[in-house]
Structures are given as structure tokens and as C-alpha cells.
Amino acid sequence: MQTNLSQPSYIVAAVSFVCYLVFKRAEPSEPLPVLSLLLGVPALLACALAWFSLLPAYQYATAIPVVFASHWALLLSYVLIYRLSPLHPLARFPGPLPNRISKLWMVWVNRKGGQWRHYYALHQRYGDVVRIGPNELSIRNVDAVLPVLGTSGLPKGPFWTNRNPKGSTNALIMQRDPVEHARRRRPWNRALSTASLKDYEESIVLRSRELLDALGKRQGQVMDMSMWMTFFTFDFMNNMAFGATSELMREGRDVNGVWQIIEDGVKFTGVAFLVPWAAPLLRMLPTSVQALLQLKSFAQTSAERRLERGCEKKDLFYHLMDEEGHETVRPSQPVVISDSLLAILAGSDTTATSLSVLFYFILRHPEVYKRLQTEIDLAFHTEGEGKEEAEDPVDFAKMAGMPYLNACINEALRLYPAVLSGVQRQIIPGSGGKMIGPFFVPEPANMFIHTYSIHRDPRYFSPYPNSFWPDRWLPSSHRVDFIGASSKVSASAQSDFVHNTAAFIPFSLGPNNCVGKNLALLELRAVTCHILHRFELSFGPSEEGVWEMEKWEERIEDYFTVIRPPLNMVLRSRK
Numbered sequence: 001m002q003t004n005l006s007q008p009s010y011i012v013a014a015v016s017f018v019c020y021l022v023f024k025r026a027e028p029s030e031p032l033p034v035l036s037l038l039l040g041v042p043a044l045l046a047c048a049l050a051w052f053s054l055l056p057a058y059q060y061a062t063a064i065p066v067v068f069a070s071h072w073a074l075l076l077s078y079v080l081i082y083r084l085s086p087l088h089p090l091a092r093f094p095g096p097l098p099n100r101i102s103k104l105w106m107v108w109v110n111r112k113g114g115q116w117r118h119y120y121a122l123h124q125r126y127g128d129v130v131r132i133g134p135n136e137l138s139i140r141n142v143d144a145v146l147p148v149l150g151t152s153g154l155p156k157g158p159f160w161t162n163r164n165p166k167g168s169t170n171a172l173i174m175q176r177d178p179v180e181h182a183r184r185r186r187p188w189n190r191a192l193s194t195a196s197l198k199d200y201e202e203s204i205v206l207r208s209r210e211l212l213d214a215l216g217k218r219q220g221q222v223m224d225m226s227m228w229m230t231f232f233t234f235d236f237m238n239n240m241a242f243g244a245t246s247e248l249m250r251e252g253r254d255v256n257g258v259w260q261i262i263e264d265g266v267k268f269t270g271v272a273f274l275v276p277w278a279a280p281l282l283r284m285l286p287t288s289v290q291a292l293l294q295l296k297s298f299a300q301t302s303a304e305r306r307l308e309r310g311c312e313k314k315d316l317f318y319h320l321m322d323e324e325g326h327e328t329v330r331p332s333q334p335v336v337i338s339d340s341l342l343a344i345l346a347g348s349d350t351t352a353t354s355l356s357v358l359f360y361f362i363l364r365h366p367e368v369y370k371r372l373q374t375e376i377d378l379a380f381h382t383e384g385e386g387k388e389e390a391e392d393p394v395d396f397a398k399m400a401g402m403p404y405l406n407a408c409i410n411e412a413l414r415l416y417p418a419v420l421s422g423v424q425r426q427i428i429p430g431s432g433g434k435m436i437g438p439f440f441v442p443e444p445a446n447m448f449i450h451t452y453s454i455h456r457d458p459r460y461f462s463p464y465p466n467s468f469w470p471d472r473w474l475p476s477s478h479r480v481d482f483i484g485a486s487s488k489v490s491a492s493a494q495s496d497f498v499h500n501t502a503a504f505i506p507f508s509l510g511p512n513n514c515v516g517k518n519l520a521l522l523e524l525r526a527v528t529c530h531i532l533h534r535f536e537l538s539f540g541p542s543e544e545g546v547w548e549m550e551k552w553e554e555r556i557e558d559y560f561t562v563i564r565p566p567l568n569m570v571l572r573s574r575k
């Protein structure tokens with residue numbers, strides 16, 4: 001049989017192949033080019049086939065649906081064949097079949113926020129590098145940390161591409177160009193320098209006292225501590241960013257609904273993180289449009305009020321507006337507003353998660369609770385020690401030097417870092433590839449260090465990598481063995497001890513790392529000291545009564561940032 005290349009089927013296959021190459025090379029994400037390639041091309045093709053009489057007359061009616069269906073099926077087949085073929089640059093990295101085909105699979109896997117467990121299981125099964133998407137790797141190896149995240153590491157990945165409507169301002173975290181990012185980061189560095197942090201200490205103390213008052217009024221009742229931690233961090237960040245007062249703690253509820261909008265947006269971000277091309281579509285949903293408008297108006301109003309009041313004390317706004325005149329070109333107001341909003345979004349939930357995790361583990365481990373409370377009581381005297389009033393934990397230098405407190409905080413950050421699955425980076429396009437520790441990774445590849453997995457790797461944290469054992473952060477002379485350890489394990493604990501802090505990256509590393517790290521640590525220390533100094537804590541019943549509070553951690557959901565289940569506790573004043 002002779003092959004006739006002018007046959008319609010060959011023409012459709014060839015045109016679809018060209019469209020596939022355009023998709024592959026140019027990776028269009030704007031609606032117009034995408035729709036043109038998906039709808040415009042087959043429509044034109046069907047018309048052309050009919051026009052040039054390449055189809056028998058009786059087939060004209062069916063030409064359009066047939067060409068459309070063939071075009072889409074062919075596009076899908078080309079994609080599938082390439083992604084699974086040995087020719088794909090990432091073909092030699094192991095990973096499950098559905099992951100290699102499409103990241104849409106991860107959208108399904110993560111429908112209930114379980115991606116942190118999924119990636120952990122994949123690393124247990126496949127090793128240090130897993131292909132978790134057609135062009136994406138998850139890495140669990142300490143030698144890869146600096147090449148990915150360090151000073152000479154990789155730039156931010158496509159997740160951070162600006163897909164906002166034209167004309168809108170991008171916050172610092174969205175700056176993928178390292179030069180532009182460094183320029184935008186300068187005022188942030190000044191705002192969160194050691195000297196500037198002193199200016200926020202007073203606000204942390206005041207907000208901590210407000211928290212104690214609010215909790216004190218509700219003692220004896222079951223309270224969701226996770227929610228209260230959010231109220232604290234949100235009120236504090238609002239004050240720190242805009243010098244504003246926010247009333248979540250005073251009211252004991254989300255007064256203007258802003259927090260709910262942020263919570264609702266977490267799942268949206270989770271999907272956008274997995275399939276960034278879907279972000280503009282998701283943003284078109286009526287609920288998203290509404291939420292974005294409300295957030296914008298919240299930021300705008302806060303900024304306007306801040307501008308009316310003027311600078312009462314040095315807040316983040318003061319530094320971002322460059323009121324000291326360090327920069328030759330002062331940042332525009334929209335940039336400052338979007339960055340101030342970023343501070344609230346990036347600084348509230350993460351710190352509230354870390355505090356919740358910390359209180360959860362302290363309650364799960366009574367021996368830790370006792371030691372920590374004793375350290376706090378020794379540092380800040382309690383009522384009745386010859387003193388009329390308990391001493392407020394307001395000395396931040398003292399808190400920074402409390403070994404067990406800081407060990408507990410680090411251990412909470414190790415077991416459940418607030419950004420559980422890490423941050424995306426990309427091999428620089430056109431570079432050909434890069435040695436990532438022991439592995440050569442070709443382009444195009446996105447990757448992240450899976451923080452949850454590397455933090456629990458026994459090669460870096462041993463013994464008891466999955467247990468809350470703050471003593472691993474103490475010098476050996478002060479280390480007490482894990483209470484749950486069998487005597488055999490405990491005898492070998494010292495000789496088996498591994499503590500590789502190069503694998504500890506809750507705040508990430510390098511030029512893009514968390515700029516709020518030191519501020520977060522101040523908050524974590526202050527809130528922990530204030531609460532344990534004033535109250536005795538115990539677990540309350542779970543809301544549905546069907547799961548034990550002791551299993552709280554299993555219900556954490558990971559959508560880039562996390563959603564926490566209620567952490568019910570009962571607090572009573574210590575006397």
C-alpha cells in the first residue's frame with residue numbers, strides 16, 4: 001500500500017506535532033496563545049481540508065469534530081510518549097508512572113493535603129532523588145542543599161512566575177530575577193536587621209500580654225490553641241507591618257473575615273503550586289475574584305490609615321517606604337502595599353503553625369514540658385518566690401540564651417517545618433544543567449529539597465529521627481536520653497548520635513531565604529515563655545470527638561503552607 005502524505009490524517013498528525021513543539025519550546029500560559037493552539041489551529045485545519053477538497057463531500061459535516069478530537073488526542077499522545085521516553089532529560093531519575101506523566105496527578109493526591117506524606121514515602125521507596133513531575137525532582141540529600149538553595153544556588157522556579165493581571169504589583173517573594181530580587185530585598189533586610197528587631201520587641205510583649213489576657217478570660221474552657229496562635233501572629237504582624245491595631249485577640253474571633261479569606265486561599269495556592277498554568281483560571285472563579293478584591297482592599301485601607309497617621313514608630317512600612325532615604329529611587333506605594341501584605345501573609349500562618357506544633361509536642365511529652373517550664377521559671381521568677389508578682393518574660397537576650405527553650409523550638413521546626421515540602425527552584429534555562437551535590441541535573445528541571453524528608457533522615461538526625469527529642473540540640477553533657485527509648489537504644493544513643501545542622505532548613509537558605517527568620521524566633525520564644533509561665537496546659541477533647549488530640553499531627557494538611565486541625569487545649573492559671 002502506498003503512503004499518501006496528502007491524506008488528511010497525515011496532515012493533522014503533522015500540524016498537531018508542530019503545535020506540540022510550540023507548546024514544548026515556548027510553554028505558553030497566556031489564554032490567547034493556548035486557546036489558539038488548542039482551538040484555533042484545528043478549526044482552521046478543518047476548514048482548509050474542506051476547502052482544498054481533501055475530504056469526501058459526505059465527510060464535511062463530521063470534519064470539524066473529527067479534526068478537533070484527533071488534534072487533541074495527538075497532542076496528548078506526543079506529550080505522553082515524550083514524558084515516558086528514554087529521551088526525556090529526566091528519564092534516568094526514578095519516580096512513579098503517574099507523576100512522570102503529569103503534575104495533575106499530584107493535584108489529585110493532594111486533594112486532602114497529604115503531599116508531605118506522599119513525598120516522604122516516595123523518598124523511602126526510590127531514594128534521594130525522585131521524579132515527582134514530568135520536569136520536576138524532589139531531593140533529600142544534604143549535599144544538594146547548597147547547590148539548590150545557597151548563595152550560588154538556583155533561582156526561583158516557575159511557580160513564582162507573575163501570572164497576576166497586567167498592571168498589578170508583584171510582592172518580593174514573586175521576584176524570580178535574582179538581580180531585581182536583590183534590589184527589592186534591600187529594604188526588607190534593613191527592616192529585619194538585628195538593630196531593627198529591637199523596635200518590634202515592645203510590640204511582641206504587648207501582644208503577648210493581650211494573648212494572656214484573652215486566654216485568661218477563657219481558662220477552664222476548651223480552646224483551639226492553633227486558632228489563638230493565628231490570632232496572635234495576625235495581630236502582631238498587622239501591627240509590625242502597618243503599625244495598625246487588629247482586634248482578633250480582643251474579639252476572640254475573625255472580626256472582619258480577613259483571616260478566613262487567607263485560609264481559603266491556602267488551598268488555591270496549593271493547586272497553583274502544583275500546576276502553575278492553572279493559576280489564571282483559578283483566579284477567574286467568582287470566589288477567588290471576591291477574595292482577592294477583599295484582600296486588596298484590606299491592604300489598601302491599612303496603608304491609607306498608616307499614611308494618614310504618619311510614622312509613630314519604625315514599622316515595616318517605614319523601612320519599605322525607605323523613609324530614611326537609603327535608595328536613589330524610592331519604592332512606589334503599590335510596591336510597598338503589596339510587600340506589607342506579603343509580610344502578613346508570610347509571617348502569620350508560618351509562625352502560628354510553628355507555635356501550634358511546639359505546644360502540641362510539649363503536651364505529648366510531659367517530661368519535656370516539665371523541664372521547659374522549670375527553665376522558664378528559673379529565668380523569670382514566678383509569683384510567691386518572695387515576690388508579689390511574677391516576672392514578665394520581656395528580656396529577649398535572656399530568652400535567646402535559654403538552651404532548652406531553643407532546643408524545643410528547633411525540634412518543633414525540624415519535625416514540622418511550616419513550609420513542609422520546601423520551595424521550588426529551577427535549573428537556569430540555557431545553562432545545560434548543573435551538578436546538584438552528587439547528581440547531575442539537566443535542564444529543563446525544577447526541583448525542591450523536600451524539607452520534611454531531609455529533616456527526618458537518620459543520616460542527618462539520629463537517633464530517633466521521627467521523635468520529638470529536643471536534647472539532640474544540647475551539648476552531650478546536658479543531653480538526657482529520649483524517655484520512650486528502650487535501654488538498648490539508649491545505651492547506644494551517644495555513639496550513634498548524628499546531628500547535621502546543614503540539613504536543617506525550616507527557613508530555607510541563601511539569598512531568597514526567609515527574611516523574617518529572626519523575627520519569627522523572637523515571637524516563638526516570647527509566646528512560649530509567656531504561656532508556660534502563666535498557665536498549665538492540657539489537651540481538650542477533639543471537636544468531632546472521633547480522633548484523639550494525640551493524633552493531631554497526622555491531620556496537618558500541606559498546600560505549600562499548611563492548614564492545621566483544631567488543637568484543643570484547656571488552660572488553667574498556675575498558682
Ligand code: HEM
Pocket residue numbers: 149172173174185342343346347348350351354417418419423506507508509511512513514515516517519520
Ligand atoms: C516559623 C516561622 C516562619 C517560617 C518557618 C518561614 C519560612 C519561610 C520559607 C521556607 C520561605 C521561602 C524561602 C525561599 O524561597 O528560599 C520564606 C520566605 C519569606 N518569609 Fe518566612 N517563615 C516564617 C516566618 C516569617 C515571618 C515572621 C515573616 C515576616 C516578615 C516572614 C517573611 C517572609 C518573606 C517576606 C519571605 C520571602 C523572602 C524572599 O523571597 O526574599 N516569614 N519563609
